[in-house]
Amino acid sequence: MKSLSSVCVYCGASSRVADVHKEAAHALGDGLARRGIRMVYGGGRVGLMGIAADAAIAAGGEVVGIIPEHIQSAEIEHTGLTELHVVDSMHTRKRMMVERSDAFVILPGGLGTLDEAFEILTWKQLQLHDKPIVIADVDGYWRPLLGLIDHMVAQGFARIDRSALYRVADQIDGVFQALGAMPDAAHPDQPRKM
Numbered sequence: 001m002k003s004l005s006s007v008c009v010y011c012g013a014s015s016r017v018a019d020v021h022k023e024a025a026h027a028l029g030d031g032l033a034r035r036g037i038r039m040v041y042g043g044g045r046v047g048l049m050g051i052a053a054d055a056a057i058a059a060g061g062e063v064v065g066i067i068p069e070h071i072q073s074a075e076i077e078h079t080g081l082t083e084l085h086v087v088d089s090m091h092t093r094k095r096m097m098v099e100r101s102d103a104f105v106i107l108p109g110g111l112g113t114l115d116e117a118f119e120i121l122t123w124k125q126l127q128l129h130d131k132p133i134v135i136a137d138v139d140g141y142w143r144p145l146l147g148l149i150d151h152m153v154a155q156g157f158a159r160i161d162r163s164a165l166y167r168v169a170d171q172i173d174g175v176f177q178a179l180g181a182m183p184d185a186a187h188p189d190q191p192r193k194m
């Protein structure tokens with residue numbers, strides 16, 4: 001596997017989800033820690049976010065959380081992290097998460113996860129970064145989204161090389177394989193630095 005020192009995990013803050021998603025979040029946090037890869041995430045204790053962070057910590061890994069002040073109580077900031085950064089806004093959080101990470105994994109989530117996923121995908125499309133992105137399609141959760149992207153391409157609204165922009169894995173083992181197999185650059189041109 002390609003050597004990565006830190007991976008950003010985007011995922012849902014809801015706990016009212018199927019066990020298969022909780023198990024995937026646990027496997028991802030645990031797998032990152034066991035590979036010596038630091039986990040960067042939104043800093044909360046709730047939902048898949050908390051499960052992934054707890055699993056990484058339990059396996060002896062480093063976890064960096066970045067949480068905006070105004071949602072500190074709603075998402076219950078995690079107090080057992082290697083680093084917890086309380087920041088002024090969502091924008092600062094998202095920027096720091098990108099800056100602190102070598103790659104991104106999108107687990108199942110809701111609108112917040114979608115916002116983060118599209119930002120990181122569109123920034124790559126605009127050559128603002130060329131870091132690997134893996135969509136973890138656990139139990140087919142992201143199938144409608146992947147279908148929508150295919151539809152955008154078919155209708156001429158997006159002209160993308162999907163395999164260069166992102167990889168899809170349906171199991172957490174596959175996520176690690178995809179991170180290793182990811183080509184270095186999404187585009188032949190030199191990317192702009194963030």
Ligand code: AMP
Pocket residue numbers: 011012013014042044071075090094109110111112113114115116
């Ligand atoms: P969700 O996928 O909606 O459960 O949210 C997952 C994470 O995304 C949570 O940490 C939210 O704080 C965060 N989030 C929610 N809305 C936004 C947004 N507009 N931009 C960035 N992050 C968000």
